[in-house]
Amino acid sequence: YKWRMQTFGHKLTLQGDIIDVNRNSLLFLVTTRTKQGSQSIYALKVEGSWQADKNNRLTFRARRGKDKYDTLTFDGIWQIGKNYQLVYKYEKTRLITRKKKIHTLSLKGFWDIKDKSRISYVIDRNSNSVLNFEAKLGVFKDKFIKYELGIGLSDKPISRTIKFLGSWRIKKGVGLMFEMKYNNRTVQALVFGAEARLTSKDMLSLRLRDELNREIGIQLELSHRILKGDGEAFLRLLKSRRESAIFVGAGRGW
Numbered sequence: 001y002k003w004r005m006q007t008f009g010h011k012l013t014l015q016g017d018i019i020d021v022n023r024n025s026l027l028f029l030v031t032t033r034t035k036q037g038s039q040s041i042y043a044l045k046v047e048g049s050w051q052a053d054k055n056n057r058l059t060f061r062a063r064r065g066k067d068k069y070d071t072l073t074f075d076g077i078w079q080i081g082k083n084y085q086l087v088y089k090y091e092k093t094r095l096i097t098r099k100k101k102i103h104t105l106s107l108k109g110f111w112d113i114k115d116k117s118r119i120s121y122v123i124d125r126n127s128n129s130v131l132n133f134e135a136k137l138g139v140f141k142d143k144f145i146k147y148e149l150g151i152g153l154s155d156k157p158i159s160r161t162i163k164f165l166g167s168w169r170i171k172k173g174v175g176l177m178f179e180m181k182y183n184n185r186t187v188q189a190l191v192f193g194a195e196a197r198l199t200s201k202d203m204l205s206l207r208l209r210d211e212l213n214r215e216i217g218i219q220l221e222l223s224h225r226i227l228k229g230d231g232e233a234f235l236r237l238l239k240s241r242r243e244s245a246i247f248v249g250a251g252r253g254w
Helices: 230-241
Strands: 016-022 025-033 039-052 058-065 068-074 078-080 086-093 100-107 110-115 118-124 129-134 144-152 157-171 175-182 185-198 203-209 215-223 246-248
Touching (some): 110 185, 129 144
Antiparallel strands (some): 058 068, 185 203
8 A cells, every 4th residue: 555755664554443354364444534524434455364473372474565474463362262263352442432342353263283282273274374372282081172372462471271172983084083062062073093002991092193194292091982883893893903003094994
């Protein structure tokens, strides 16, 4: 955007509201007034990609030319909303009325886990809109997955807990699945490969792997009683192998 009398080194500051976000863009609303009191409203669409910085804050890499970007940092607290979507809220005071208004931005995407100490929120892989959050070691149990991380805001750091409730199942040709539940319905399934063995206590020991069959540093023990459907057939096969392990996942042994 250029304005009259613009020269190299001048900077134009626009004050407005972010009214909408998409997988690779955000919409910025700017209101201007003349000395005569007339008002004009402009909607500016900024394209780019969503990412997380080293402090786990939301950022938007705004494209401003070929291979040139400006980084917009959202120095506030993001939250997990309905259906485990990522939500960002910010408060702004109106210049004229001095009233405060809460703005809510919801980023549609899905969660992905490829590492014991990192959890990702994928908005759009094609435009590299992926938020990789560095976290403490994840906790994997029979009814939940939990990660704890810190968000390094400019005023003070805060902690954030990401907890997914759900249940595990094994699906032949797909892998080990954790079906995330919200209000008693499945909203997303996290899919892993796994190396499975039976323990001496008749528990199912699972070493989780990614889509390239690499270990991700997470080990999980589950009671065989929670497995249904394909899981029961898998358990019978595993018992017949005795000490042998079975690999679970697409293109693998099960």
